[in-house]
Amino acid sequence: MASLPSVAVSGNIKLDQDFRKHPTSFISSEKSGIANVSYQKSQTIVNSDGSSEPRSLDFREALVMIREGSKVESSYYVPLLQECIDRNSASDAQVVHGHIIKTGSHQDLFVTTFLVNVYAKCRIMENARKVFDKLSRRNVVSWTALMSGYVHNSRPELSIRVFLEMLEAGAYPTNYTLGIVLNASSTLYSIELGKQLHAYSIKYQIDFDTSIGNSLCSLYSKCGNLESAFKAFKKIKEKNVISWTSAISACGDNGDASKGLAFFTEMLSEGIEPNEYTLTSALSLCCTMLSLGAGIQIHSLVIKLGYELNLPVRNAIMYLYLKCGMVNEARKLFNGMEAMSLITWNAMIAGHAQIIDLAEDDLSAYQSGTEALNIFLKLNRSGVKPDLFTFSSILTVCSSMVALEQGEQVHAQSIKSGFLSDIVVATALVNMYNKCGSIEKASKVFIEMSTRTLISWTSMIAGFAQHGRTQQALQLFEDMRIAGVRPNQVTFVSVLSACSHAGMVNEALGYFESMKKDYRIKPVMDHYACLIDMFVRLGRLDEAFGLVKKMDFEPNEFIWSTLVAGCRTHGNLDRGFYAAERLLKLKPKDTETYVMLLNMYISVERWKDVSRVRKMMKEEKLGKLEEWSWITIKDKVHSFKPNDKSHPQSEDVQKYVESLTDQVKSLGYKAVESLELTDEDAETTLFSSTSFHSEKLAIAFGLLNTPNAAPIRVIKNISMCRDCHNFVKFISLLTSREIIIRDSKCLHKFVNGKCSCGDFGALL
DNA sequence: CTAGGGTTAG
Structure with missing residues (x-):
């Protein structure tokens, strides 16, 4: 949850008096004076011969007339200004505004209130405020226009301030006004303010009003209270599309996607037609559930209802296909888009980032990662400025790909663009450095963060644990507790794993008990996995198998x-x-x-x-077991397979591996002796010391192509075998290089002949 | 009322 901005929304709101005196002001807009105004789009045109005729003017004609200073009936301003909104043309609006002042029509409260609205919609809140401040009279509609403007321009706190000003000035809120403040509270995650407003709406029996109910529903959903959100939804007397959409997206926000789809179905059976918002919400539910079937059904509904060109809808469909692994479908949509938003790019990058984790085989994981990096490059070349979502996604990609160099470039770029101040981006960066084996850089970023969330702390603790730095991991855990951040289940997995790496049985069991007792966190399988791993490492197999029997899980x-x-x-x-x-x-x-x-x-x-x-x-x-490794050097990914001659330098690389093998033999390395194996077995078992396992090739390539002291980073699709693990230890001793290998199960950091996994990560 | 982001281990 985002932290509250430091805005004064303190103190109770005194609505009582106003509402008691004028309870109807909530539901009726009569007092506003707007209901009776009818405006017309036709003008009386005075022809050059002096005759006059009424006829419709088009927008350009009208603007020309205004520029020339002709008189226009004041009721004509509103459709004209509406046209400015539709065209999103602030400059045209300013021309009309000038004319309004010149002709004295700014005395017209209705017209001027509409001007506030226009500037708000054109995103020039300074002008909106100026117009508002100059109003000689104000009614609830002008106040509401200003408030609504602040909400739509991402300044919810100012909207609430205006609301308080309005109450002080003695104006009476309508149901629409209350809806806006409710929306502002939900943007600010201010459940306290929301509850006060809710109480008033109940008191004056308008909590079943459609727009109030809608706002209440999304407020509670945003603040994580799904139950209350449902209650608010059920109370709405006349549920419209927005009510249903609010309920559906409430489910999505609170992790109950299948319930959301149930709502969607129910809505359809009630005969209510979904709009673009409903469709995107429903598609995003399919996305979290990875439910391609439901998604395809909704896609055809999208086509039937004519929304397939709507950008958010298209983005949602694209993301759905991507996440469900239908990369080609997604790419077709991506390439076919005429208009693209940054969200389109981001969805494409984030989608590929997720495939890396979900992929069954490593080749497609690798391709997704490479593709995501390419899309990011294209995005940068296209001149679109990446935002914080882009940075956090691409950093995740760099983590999965152990692409430190790209990660460092993104780091620099995020500093320049100012997005490093975002907690999520900074946390993603910490994680990237951890996953790339750069624990020093990770902790530097971590220390420099101005605020940290539970996830930031957990990520850093996990980093220390992975690198075998148990003391630092445990110290950080203490620091976190002192800082008043409550650890969760995930944090304890990292803490237990840190203990397990160091064989600290008593400490681990102590943390395990404290987790259950002091923090009331139910142990899950992962916690047991850490404890079992610890006993296994120590050779205390009885205790390990004992835990397997004792725990409540298969x-x-x-x-x-x-x-x-x-x-x-x-x-x-x-x-x-x-x-x-x-x-x-x-x-x-x-x-x-x-x-x-x-x-x-x-x-x-x-x-x-x-x-x-x-x-x-x-x-x-x-x-046969397919095994391969890759290494990224200067933005280029080089992949190696045993006995694969496709790499241009493969001959040199092989020779270098042979020479390295000779050299480490003199340091005491012994290749695993071949047993009496058939050829078939020798191939499958990975025992054969004459073959070149891919990580040996990748490391040799790295040694040949990087400066002397540079660390080598290799990623491997399956677990390392013991022979290679032993070999690499000797290589790190021989060359005094840091060698980091991330295999499918473990991070290995080889320094001076030792590996951070404590030799328990070489499974084959 | 809509689409996109960060954490764990084995």
């Missing part, structure tokens, strides 16, 4: 794979086989698990089991 794939790797490391193969077979039941198509299992059977030469596992793999139609 262990997930991650817990089983932790157990497999741990049992293997600690030589408890029987338990390892058991865990691996359980893992295979959960993920029968996971080649990595089969390879782990195969390697275990081979190491104890249980050849019967080896052929049984091979048979299982054939039945599942699983082939």
